[in-house]
Amino acid sequence: MTRSVIVLGAGMVGVSTALHLQARGHDVLLLDRKAPGRETSYGNAGLIQREAVEPYPLPREPADLLQHAFGLNAAVSYHWRALPSLLPRLAAYWYHSSPKRHARISRDWSTLIAHATSEHAEWIVSAGAQDLVKESGFRLAFRHAQSYAKGVAKARHYHDTYGVRFEALDSDALSAAEPALQQRFAGGVHWVDPWAVNDPGELVARYAALYQRRGGRLVSGDASTLRQTSHGWQVITAEGPQQASDVVVALGPWADDLIRPLGYHLPLFVKRGYHRHYQVERQLEMAVLCADDGVMLAPMSAGLRITTGAELALRDAPPSPVQLAMAEKVAARALALGAPLEATPWIGARPCTTDMKPVIGAAARHPGLWFNFGHAHQGFTLGPASGRLLADLFDSQTPFIKAEPFAPARFGA
Ligand SMILES: Cc1cc2nc3c(=O)[nH]c(=O)nc-3n(C[C@H](O)[C@H](O)[C@H](O)COP(=O)(O)OP(=O)(O)OC[C@H]3O[C@@H](n4cnc5c(N)ncnc54)[C@H](O)[C@@H]3O)c2cc1C
Structure with missing residues (x-):
């Protein structure tokens, strides 16, 4: 069934999520306060890292x-x-870095990174980004x-x-x-x-242009205006208030600013x-x-x-x-x-x-709220594969890889 969905954040993860949801027929609105791909997805080393089979x-x-x-x-x-405030997170990161736990995490992680280049391949061609x-x-x-x-x-x-x-x-x-x-x-x-x-921000911009050519809407706005309504979610944009039944948080390093006030205290x-x-x-x-x-x-x-x-x-x-x-x-x-x-x-x-894996899936307590962030050193690589996993879950389809290792619920309610 077709649904309306707002994707918050037009970095590699948000744009990829928008493209996947659009391809399944959903009515997608992509929102960012800047042009697509101007933040973390702009400044990285530009590698689509198929070799990064274990997280750091x-x-x-x-x-x-x-x-x-x-x-x-x-x-x-x-x-x-900053260390006193970072210490609880670093302690948890250290805990998950033990050889035994890291090996288990790597087994899960490698299932996602296995699709790194194959998930970019078709869009690179469709977006005319071979150059x-x-x-x-x-x-x-x-x-x-x-x-x-x-x-x-x-x-x-x-x-x-x-x-x-x-x-x-x-x-x-x-x-x-x-x-x-x-x-x-x-x-x-x-x-x-x-x-x-050779220009990571430009690749995101071309993917966003592809999304728009396929009929997707891209608007300027501030994600912090997000409110839950009786019908779903509302956000204020440069084109006025926009409503949707669902919303995906793909705000990269700013995700915590939005989800914490909603009561989600994830170890980010x-x-x-x-x-x-x-x-x-x-x-x-x-x-x-x-x-x-x-x-x-x-x-x-x-x-x-x-x-x-x-x-x-x-x-x-x-x-x-x-x-x-x-x-x-x-x-x-x-x-x-x-x-x-x-x-x-x-x-x-x-x-x-702290467990080195992105957070992909439905939020526990708010119907229609979805998460897709926390990709650490490999978000530029993993945007398309993560967007596909999110879209599989969104449509209640059997996901193309096991979804539980990446579920927000792994951190508790
Ligand atoms: C130095 C460096 C090198 C790296 N090298 C690589 C590499 O070679 N390969 C790789 O795969 N990864 C690499 N990475 C990691 C990668 O860049 C990130 O994991 C990835 O860009 C995260 O993408 P994202 O879409 O989640 O976040 P972002 O690209 O940051 O997107 C988040 C978006 O949310 C928007 N936003 C935030 N707050 C609001 C708000 N309130 N309202 C509206 N919009 C908002 C921002 O404007 C932004 O566009 C590197 C990172 C760094 C720092």
Whole structure:
């Protein structure tokens, strides 16, 4: 039966959800306060990460924890003053990161990420976005022989367990494959299956344009005006009040602002990240992750985008330049880095849950209220697959993968 539905948030997750619901004949209204794909889905490294078959646990080795705690590594940094309020979330994240629990979570997670590229494929063509996407994979570069050996062993494990493909590159092979690298790395791993997008925000915009070409409505408005009515839900938009029987919250790192007042206290937090574009004498063939430092070098249409690892801080705290400064040094060692192309870095926040899995499904206590957020490091990858799962549940169809591991109910009522 056709229903009316408002999708709140036009990042990769919201736009993908809107496209799936529309394809099933529902009357969809997509709402954002900005243009589609201008927030987290704009600023990421642009990788459709088919290889990310396990979510990122919190390090549990004492040496790794100390490195992170004292900011000796660009992969993770902390705002010390935020730690007291973040501590309950980090403790729960640490709990779920135990090898046994992480293995169970990875089994569930891998069922969703298995559909990463296949779920994007048709829309890339229908949206005319082939010019943005390269099916090249990306590479990891390791500074130390020991980390290279560990990286190859992990890649082999992922290949044997989940079937993702990789190629190990010794030092010479990596230099030959990436002539722009001036640093001599110990070796590399080429993940073959992921796809790379040279303007992630533009891909979301093209998906949104596809949704509109297919008759979907996109409006400007503030999600915080959402109210439950006797017939369903109402939101105030630039075109006046809009009603629907159902509403999907796809607000990424802002989801908590909306659901908390409705009584849903889910264990959400953010890992902030930065990027900036730089001129380079010679562009990389494909994205390279300086794996020992957690710094991604991603060739984009705008220049070389350096993206940082995770900053554990409050979402709206002022930006702190520490991590990007560290990342810049790592990049300048790796290749001939030119001047930055923007006056200030971009900052965004990865929407995270303590058990590392997104929240996809019906809210427990409000009929017609649906959740689709919490995709952490891989929301750009997982938007289309998550949108499909949400749409299956919305239509009470047998979901294309097991839905319980992602259900909001796993956190209790
Ligand atoms: C540095 C960095 C690198 C990353 N690299 C990758 C990568 O390579 N691959 C990958 O898969 N993922 C990556 N990610 C993660 C990925 O970017 C996110 O998981 C994903 O973008 C989340 O998408 P979303 O649609 O949930 O959120 P968003 O894209 O943030 O969308 C939420 C939308 O809600 C809107 N909104 C918020 N509040 C309101 C309101 N009150 N009213 C109206 N609208 C509102 C916002 O304007 C926004 O458009 C990276 C993240 C970072 C920070």
